Amino acid sequence: MEVVAAVAAWAVTSVCQNAGSEHWLSAVCRRDGNATDLAGRLSPGAAIYTPGSDGFINATSRWSVFDAPTVNIVVVPATENDVAETVKYANEQDVPFLAVTGGHGAITTVGRMKTGIEIWMNHLQDIEISADGASAKIGGGSLSKRILDTLWAAGKQTVTGSCECTSLLGPGLGGGHGFLQGRHGLIADQFLSMNIVFANGSLHHIDKKTDADLWWAMQGAGHNFGIVTSVTVKIYDIEYSDWAYEMFTVTSDKVEKFYQTINAAIPNNGSLPVNVIHYGYFYNDPTIDSKGPVTAFWILQEGATSVDSAYTQPFHDLGPFATEAGSGNYLDLPVWTDLDNSAAPCQHTGFANTRFPVDTQTYDPQAMRKAYDLFAKASLETPAFNGSFFLIEGYSLQGVKAIPSDTTAVPFRDGNLLIAPVIRWDPSDSTLAQKAADLGNELRNIVFEASGQSELLTYVNYAFGDETKQNWYGFEQWRQDKLLAVKDKYDPLRKFSFYAPIA
Known part of the structure; x- marks a missing residue:
């Protein structure tokens, strides 16, 4: 924690030295009646990386660099609330933001994110298996290898992507193919509930009962409606080990x-x-x-x-x-x-x-x-x-x-x-x-x-x-109408319009 906090402090100092007084990044450095520095809002374990630092390079490296988003600053949340605070800050500064997990989203639409904040979910990797062994709460930044190994050690498994270095939620919010889908369905079919940060920076717990239409949309078009900070999924006993x-x-x-x-x-x-x-x-x-x-x-x-x-x-x-x-x-x-x-x-x-x-x-x-x-x-x-x-x-x-x-x-x-x-x-x-x-x-x-x-x-x-x-x-008009209605309700200002946007 101390090392991470020290990195964050160094990064903020770098921002202060390089941001002009009229630049939106200058608000990271000052505390007055109208602007609160971003670092002061985050938990002690969070980090802020700026261009040129090793942390920034690691956080912004991608499997495909074509039409990559343009990032001015990287925030590495240590808690789910850090994500919410970062979104609120971005809204106050009127700058775009984009959450990143495994860095494999190669769709060119993410390149529309210009001079914004990357929210690197790398530290949100906790995995908690329920007492009854029927579900697991998985951090929004968890990668497949960590999930596979953790569940396997407990005699459990669930559907993940086929590649070890991709996240669960990156593919899962778009459906998510995987080796176990023949038995259990897609990654999205395993979702039971999730914590999500909406476009206004509010953090909510949702499931099918909370809003059936939003829950429907999150299973296949979820990149359009918020940042999922954790998800609870179905898990299964290992039936065949060979x-x-x-x-x-x-x-x-x-x-x-x-x-x-x-x-x-x-x-x-x-x-x-x-x-x-x-x-x-x-x-x-x-x-x-x-x-x-x-x-x-x-x-x-x-x-x-x-x-x-x-x-x-x-x-x-x-x-x-x-x-x-x-x-x-x-x-x-x-x-x-x-x-x-x-x-x-x-x-x-x-x-x-x-x-x-x-x-x-x-x-x-x-x-x-x-x-x-x-x-x-x-x-x-x-x-x-x-x-x-x-x-x-x-x-x-x-x-x-x-x-x-x-x-x-x-x-x-x-x-x-x-x-x-x-x-x-x-x-x-x-x-x-x-x-x-x-x-x-x-x-x-x-x-x-x-x-x-x-x-x-x-x-x-x-x-x-x-x-x-x-x-x-999908080509059914009812699908397009339903997605747009959910978008209008939860993201009317189109903050989440970089990954395969519906509007």
């Missing part, structure tokens, strides 16, 4: 057969068995295939020490370049699938990473071939895109589809597959941004046009930012 995987590396000459095999492996209703997950991506690796992208594809099975050959044999029959198999427990899944804290998706290395998602019901092998060929051609013509990849995710869906579609703001529960090109490049080359957007959208459109769907369905947590509100939150 997990197994097989991974296949497939070269570009087998694209059509590969996707035909996946389609054949999924029953007619489009759902994998509740204990089976498909996860993969294709990427450039000329040491394996100089003619086109290479595919890494995992089959994961719960409750097994080896994946049932009924699920894997068809892929062995393809003659993959390489295979790998192993077993362990649920905590090993991020390591197997390159989603752990040491893997590339968890590194903030200064690159732009933009995603272009589309939900589909099945793979079109010819369309996937077209996407592979375009991906290879673009990588050859623009070597700066060589680090790009293309996600192909097929989660089990029984728990997701069991939730009636109209009971939450999550719009597309019937989508069987989540497909998303991820275009990666060095943003220091300003000529690449438009090329990257064009390539990502062209790849996405290839998949969409072959899907037979009349509308583009996009997972909001992967969104690029040029999609419509309907693409993010």
Whole structure:
């Protein structure tokens, strides 16, 4: 605590030395009849970071730096009330604010936050399991790895994102896919109650009984209505401790057969068995295939020490370049699938990473071939895109589809597959941004046009930012009307309009 307080004091001194008397930051430094310094409002454990400090650099680093928000000062709350006080202060100074947890929100709309306050939720990571073991209260800044480990040690688990370094609430407020969704539904489906700071800086405890419409909206479009400082979620006894995987590396000459095999492996209703997950991506690796992208594809099975050959044999029959198999427990899944804290998706290395998602019901092998060929051609013509990849995710869906579609703001529960090109490049080359957007959208459109769907369905947590509100939150007019009504009630001044805004 003393160290954190000392850092905060140093940071405030830095602000005072660099802010002119007319700058809004100057109010951090003074105490008079009209303005109270921000540091004096915060708890002793809170911190304030300014540009140039190590704390500021850590707090503002992002997985994707393209169209990142412009931050003048970072507040690191130590209590939920610190969040409320920071929002009140920002309102008094008429400056924007944005809450950040894992730093993986790559949607370009966050770049509309200019010269504002970042509220870095990093210190709000407490996890409290209820006495009856049926729920856990989780701090708004908690990351998946901490949650997984804490619950597992208590013989419990819940639905989190697949990546260890993302937060629970970042994806959860937009629905939130995860490895356990086949059994229990999306992350948002686990919410029981939450503490939330509204746009006026007031801190409230809410649940379904408090305001049914707001609760509905928080489960799928929650970034638009407040800052969730803690959430209470359902947790479950660990029913199956064993997990197994097989991974296949497939070269570009087998694209059509590969996707035909996946389609054949999924029953007619489009759902994998509740204990089976498909996860993969294709990427450039000329040491394996100089003619086109290479595919890494995992089959994961719960409750097994080896994946049932009924699920894997068809892929062995393809003659993959390489295979790998192993077993362990649920905590090993991020390591197997390159989603752990040491893997590339968890590194903030200064690159732009933009995603272009589309939900589909099945793979079109010819369309996937077209996407592979375009991906290879673009990588050859623009070597700066060589680090790009293309996600192909097929989660089990029984728990997701069991939730009636109209009971939450999550719009597309019937989508069987989540497909998303991820275009990666060095943003220091300003000529690449438009090329990257064009390539990502062209790849996405290839998949969409072959899907037979009349509308583009996009997972909001992967969104690029040029999609419509309907693409993010559903095409039914009643959905759009209901979201707007909740927005008008709880955020009439549009303070929360940076992450996939509904208005």
